[in-house]
Amino acid sequence: MNQEAARPKILLFGAGSVGAVYLWLLSKVSDTTAVCRSNYEVVKQNGFSINSSIFGQNIRFKPEVVRDCEEAASGKPYDFIVVCSKAIPGLVPRLIAPVVTVNRTSIVLIQNGVGMEQEYIDAFPGISVVSAVVYLPATQRPSGVVKHGEVELLQLGAFPSSSSPEPAKAFAELINSAGGTAEFYEDVQLKRWSKLLVNASWNPMCALTLSKDTCILESCDEASDVVHAVMMEIRTIANAYGYTITKEQVEHQLGRAQARIPISAGIEPSMLQDVQSGRRIEVEAIVGNAVRMGRAKGVRCDRLEMLYILAKTLDLHIGKA
Ligand SMILES: NC(=O)c1ccc[n+]([C@@H]2O[C@H](COP(=O)([O-])OP(=O)(O)OC[C@H]3O[C@@H](n4cnc5c(N)ncnc54)[C@H](OP(=O)(O)O)[C@@H]3O)[C@@H](O)[C@H]2O)c1
Structure with missing residues (x-):
């Protein structure tokens, strides 16, 4: 088999900041669209430009681009469909259906949250789903220009x-052979819950208050204890599913935000940025699914539930605008 024939075919759905960085990496070792x-228009004409603290500045590449999955279907079959859109339920399985080939395609979800995998299993029984937790601080501004941190x-x-x-x-081997860092886990859900500890607490609180995490902690004497209590609820839900999050992890994550106060280095989580830009938020994947999973195990999570209802209302409001 020659080298060219052995290259896997990969389709990226969701060419935002995270998607663009992985598209660039994967394009070194596979045929990508x-x-x-x-x-x-801008990517078709000029390609992407990536300024990365890790991979280098002014990286330019011009990928194959299509407008939708109907257009991409002429390139079938794909080995991997990599979904890097925001995890908003109810739409993507239907949109990618034309490019999914049963017994050939695996769907890779590079997204925040928990429980977002299930709708893909429901839509494509028997399909392989790869669940990927991503640590990659990146923004795309303006279109086609991606800034990536450390x-x-x-x-x-x-x-x-x-x-x-x-x-x-x-898939992990492909990423690593391209110069990225992918770790394989027999059960990746512990990693999902570890990240959710930060995401399900700070994301809705910052989005609802239009504030950085440090501003919330400085708002009043009660704030630190309440954030701590929200994180403890997330920990209890994770533990009910057998994913051990320790009290020390909770203290550590809260401490990271507290340590940023003196240096005025508060964080604006993605949900806050989405609200500020008038975009729908990942409220179900990041908060709602955790609340429902907690309820199913009889875990009380009153604070998280309140954050869910408020953030859900905000999301519906954004959706109507
Ligand atoms: N960015 C980060 O720093 C970061 C860090 C860790 C984890 N994450 C997670 O990684 C995932 C991706 O985040 P991101 O920041 O890369 O998101 P993003 O920049 O908002 O990119 C999402 C992309 O998906 C596209 N998209 C959405 N719906 C589509 C549709 N129906 N058809 C075609 N394209 C569609 C969007 O197109 P439009 O431009 O047209 O809307 C956009 O290009 C999220 O789950 C996020 O929480 C992000």
């Missing part, structure tokens, strides 16, 4: 963890 929406890490595994690990291992 990207579904672009608002950035279609971390790049994918923690991935099969969903459910009892299914074949081979697609996840193969």
